[in-house]
Amino acid sequence: MSLLLTGATVVASLHPPTLVGGDVLVSGGRVAAIGTGLDQAGSAQRIDCSGCVVVPGNVCAHTHAYSALARGMPYHLPPPTSFLEILQRVWWRLDRALDLPAIRASGLVAAREALLAGTTTLVDHHASPNAIDGSLDVLAAAFEQVGIRSVLCYEVTDRDGPERADAGVEENRGFLRRVAEGRWPLARGMVGAHASFTLSDETLAACVALAHEARAGIHVHLAEDQADEADAEARFGLRAAHRLANAGALSDASLAAHAVHLTAAEAEVLRASDVTVAHNPRSNMNNAVGRAPLAWLGPRLALGTDGIGADMFEESRAAYLRLQEDGLDTPAGWPLTALTEGSALAGRLFDEPALGRIEVGAPADLVVLDYAAPTPLTDDSLASHWIFGLSAASVRDVLVGGELVVHDREVTRVDADELALEARDESRRLWERLERIGPHPFSPNLAPASAGGT
Ligand SMILES: [Zn+2]
Numbered sequence: 001m002s003l004l005l006t007g008a009t010v011v012a013s014l015h016p017p018t019l020v021g022g023d024v025l026v027s028g029g030r031v032a033a034i035g036t037g038l039d040q041a042g043s044a045q046r047i048d049c050s051g052c053v054v055v056p057g058n059v060c061a062h063t064h065a066y067s068a069l070a071r072g073m074p075y076h077l078p079p080p081t082s083f084l085e086i087l088q089r090v091w092w093r094l095d096r097a098l099d100l101p102a103i104r105a106s107g108l109v110a111a112r113e114a115l116l117a118g119t120t121t122l123v124d125h126h127a128s129p130n131a132i133d134g135s136l137d138v139l140a141a142a143f144e145q146v147g148i149r150s151v152l153c154y155e156v157t158d159r160d161g162p163e164r165a166d167a168g169v170e171e172n173r174g175f176l177r178r179v180a181e182g183r184w185p186l187a188r189g190m191v192g193a194h195a196s197f198t199l200s201d202e203t204l205a206a207c208v209a210l211a212h213e214a215r216a217g218i219h220v221h222l223a224e225d226q227a228d229e230a231d232a233e234a235r236f237g238l239r240a241a242h243r244l245a246n247a248g249a250l251s252d253a254s255l256a257a258h259a260v261h262l263t264a265a266e267a268e269v270l271r272a273s274d275v276t277v278a279h280n281p282r283s284n285m286n287n288a289v290g291r292a293p294l295a296w297l298g299p300r301l302a303l304g305t306d307g308i309g310a311d312m313f314e315e316s317r318a319a320y321l322r323l324q325e326d327g328l329d330t331p332a333g334w335p336l337t338a339l340t341e342g343s344a345l346a347g348r349l350f351d352e353p354a355l356g357r358i359e360v361g362a363p364a365d366l367v368v369l370d371y372a373a374p375t376p377l378t379d380d381s382l383a384s385h386w387i388f389g390l391s392a393a394s395v396r397d398v399l400v401g402g403e404l405v406v407h408d409r410e411v412t413r414v415d416a417d418e419l420a421l422e423a424r425d426e427s428r429r430l431w432e433r434l435e436r437i438g439p440h441p442f443s444p445n446l447a448p449a450s451a452g453g454t
Pocket residue numbers: 062063064125221257306
């Protein structure tokens with residue numbers, strides 16, 4: 001089935017900003033041609049995009065779809081006073097309450113909301129300690145059912161005991177094998193690892209060994225909070241990035257989320273390893289963990305939401321405004337550069353280097369924005385329109401791999417009402433289980449090494 005998008009302004013690339021005129025012919029899942037006089041035989045389905053802007057689909061470089069049913073969940077414990085208490089009292093209770101049906105419902109909700117926001121790829125980090133086996137297949141199936149592209153991994157950790165740590169490694173291994181066999185055409189895998197402070201040397205080594213064996217990258221939280229660094233120093237006499245680098249966990253295929261509490265020397269290690277860093281400004285604000293030293297992090301800097309939906313218009317706007325508050329000298333195009341880096345990461349994982357651009361031969365992951373620009377839209381002004389004008393509310397149609405998965409502001413592959421019913425049903429059950437689970441007892445070692453670790 002061929003599609004012809006007619007009459008739009010086409011953003012061929014976000015960085016450098018490049019606008020072109022002409023219609024876009026999509027065939028065989030790819031951009032087949034851009035120009036005028038296409039499809040003279042009239043065999044393609046025509047979509048009138050007059051007055052619209054067509055942009056490459058956004059990539060969310062770090063998220064947790066399992067948090068999709070957390071919105072409004074009950075909370076009766078004392079309010080958390082630190083990042084660690086947020087984990088112990090909120091997220092490490094929620095993940096233990098997840099079962100496979102709740103994971104499926106979370107995946108359906110996350111995928112639908114992402115597509116409706118113009119995000120066509122989710123890079124997910126999944127945890128469900130009481131439903132590990134098969135969890136990534138359930139998530140991949142939910143994502144494929146809605147039609148979104150994804151990169152999945154299971155978050156390996158020692159916080160729930162050695163058996164679950166082993167099961168996490170095996171879940172990654174099995175999923176990577178099934179992806180390699182072609183089971184999930186729209187999904188790829190990484191090896192998930194929670195964070196230095198919940199990983200023993202043995203478990204971290206098992207993750208690295210699997211990553212080498214499967215030729216996959218590692219997706220890990222790094223220095224999100226000072227606790228990660230304090231623990232690495234207390235247990236190993238090393239900063240967290242140095243510990244991960246020494247273990248072989250940082251490479252050009254890997255992804256480190258947050259990188260807030262880095263020293264300059266750690267940032268240098270990240271730059272030297274070519275690891276991609278996912279910056280999550282709204283999550284960092286919400287958890288009051290501090291500000292990532294963006295100027296140190298080098299060019300491989302992408303944007304993620306850390307589970308606060310997958311709206312990359314919102315995330316890039318927050319990233320820009322937060323940086324601007326620090327010094328008034330943020331280049332307007334900075335968010336577009338970071339979004340392009342997210343696409344580059346996805347492009348490497350899917351072996352599709354043109355992902356994130358609209359050019360002949362590129363995978364047709366495209367978003368049609370219903371946006372009547374009130375001022376001229378040019379290469380030079382695109383960044384300003386992105387920050388001060390465009391939003392997820394402009395998203396009208398979305399293509400993933402050439403298929404129209406959002407049409408006239410609704411997903412095409414699943415019934416939105418049925419999906420909402422399933423989600424509300426599962427969230428009720430999830431919340432009931434959650435209420436029976438207490439704060440997680442795991443705590444990192446926060447004593448500095450210089451104090452003898454006692
Ligand atoms: Zn995260």
